[in-house]
Amino acid sequence: MEVSHSVKERTIAENSLVILLQGLHGLVTTVDLRDESTATGRVTNVDAFMNMRLAEVTFTDRQGVVSRLDELFVTGRNVRYVHIPDEVDIRATIERQLQAIHRVRYFGGRDKGRKEFPRAKHK
Amino acid sequence: AAMSFLKRFPPPAEGVRHQQPDTEAVLAGRALGCGTLYIAESRLSWLENSGVGFSLDYPTISLHAVSRDLSAYPSEHLYVMVNAKFGEEETKEAPMAEGEEEEDSDDEGEPIAEFRFVPSDKSALEAMFSAMCECQALHPDPDDEDSDNDYEGEEYDVEAHELQQGDIPTFYTYEEGLSHLTAEGQATLERLEGMLAQSVSSQFHMAGVRTEDSIREFEDGMEVDIAPVVAGQFEDAEVDH
Numbered sequence: 001m002e003v004s005h006s007v008k009e010r011t012i013a014e015n016s017l018v019i020l021l022q023g024l025h026g027l028v029t030t031v032d033l034r035d036e037s038t039a040t041g042r043v044t045n046v047d048a049f050m051n052m053r054l055a056e057v058t059f060t061d062r063q064g065v066v067s068r069l070d071e072l073f074v075t076g077r078n079v080r081y082v083h084i085p086d087e088v089d090i091r092a093t094i095e096r097q098l099q100a101i102h103r104v105r106y107f108g109g110r111d112k113g114r115k116e117f118p119r120a121k122h123k
Numbered sequence: 124a125a126m127s128f129l130k131r132f133p134p135p136a137e138g139v140r141h142q143q144p145d146t147e148a149v150l151a152g153r154a155l156g157c158g159t160l161y162i163a164e165s166r167l168s169w170l171e172n173s174g175v176g177f178s179l180d181y182p183t184i185s186l187h188a189v190s191r192d193l194s195a196y197p198s199e200h201l202y203v204m205v206n207a208k209f210g211e212e213e214t215k216e217a218p219m220a221e222g223e224e225e226e227d228s229d230d231e232g233e234p235i236a237e238f239r240f241v242p243s244d245k246s247a248l249e250a251m252f253s254a255m256c257e258c259q260a261l262h263p264d265p266d267d268e269d270s271d272n273d274y275e276g277e278e279y280d281v282e283a284h285e286l287q288q289g290d291i292p293t294f295y296t297y298e299e300g301l302s303h304l305t306a307e308g309q310a311t312l313e314r315l316e317g318m319l320a321q322s323v324s325s326q327f328h329m330a331g332v333r334t335e336d337s338i339r340e341f342e343d344g345m346e347v348d349i350a351p352v353v354a355g356q357f358e359d360a361e362v363d364h
Binding site: 033047057059062065068069070074075076077078 | 188191192194202206233264
């Protein structure tokens with residue numbers, strides 16, 4: 001997934017597991033929503049606030065009624081669980097996403113860039 | 124009675140990302156009429172041709188979707204799920220009758236209101252959906268406690284620190300931020316970038332950003348994204364040390 005143009009979003013992603021979700025771009029994933037409905041579809045975007053955009057979705061509402069939705073946008077607040085597909089190597093995905101962020105950040109040549117921000121402090 | 128939440132108000136004038144006339148609005152299966160849907164940055168509004176309608180605030184919208192599944196609903200439409208007992212958002216009254224009509228009576232969970240906006244022009248659904256995504260992204264959850272997004276102090280929030288604020292509710296992407304700069308703001312931005320590029324060896328703190336190495340500022344080369352700016356923002360920048 002294309003790395004965000006926003007410094008703030010990149011920093012948030014880099015310091016949270018949203019970065020893993022961003023690595024699911026293009027994969028069919030099931031998302032459990034806060035109201036207990038579920039959506040299964042191809043991830044087309046995840047932003048730093050965990051707002052998720054899915055395509056070709058099979059949506060099961062909380063009464064169990066199934067329907068298809070061409071595109072779905074669910075706010076991060078309403079995401080309860082994201083089922084990481086079995087075939088996903090979580091660590092490799094995170095590393096790949098971090099590399100993508102660093103490529104953006106270090107544009108201009110290897111070893112010439114700077115970390116935007118040091119590692120987040122433990123809170 | 125269910126129509127009592129409809130009010131007369133002028134259509135939004137600012138920040139309208141998409142406007143779709145000839146759009147029917149349906150709430151929980153009840154048709155409300157035909158009108159125009161306004162997808163604006165501040166809120167989502169629908170106004171019937173007669174001039175009455177309603178608005179929805181983005182923080183109350185859980186999700187939205189394009190539905191073309193005619194077996195689920197007989198017309199292609201934009202589906203919007205609202206996390207609220209509808210009818211109390213504008214006034215503080217929440218007529219229970221409305222709430223119960225919208226959801227199962229045995230519902231113990233949160234209130235849900237389901238809206239469908241059915242444009243006569245089905246080809247507009249993509250644009251409507253995208254406009255809503257953009258506007259929704261402008262309203263991140265202010266109650267978000269779970270995630271560690273409150274980068275305070277020296278780590279991250281340059282702009283928050285300078286503006287003496289905590290979490291910033293909205294932010295701009297590079298393009299949007301630039302578009303908000305006045306000529307003076309742009310000049311200030313360029314001057315600061317130049318300053319940062321020049322100070323090579325010493326630690327340089329700018330408004331709370333810990334930057335033992337980050338002389339060359341946030342972005343090298345082409346990658347844009349200076350932190351979101353407000354015109355004149357940097358004029359009072361304190362160099363913390």
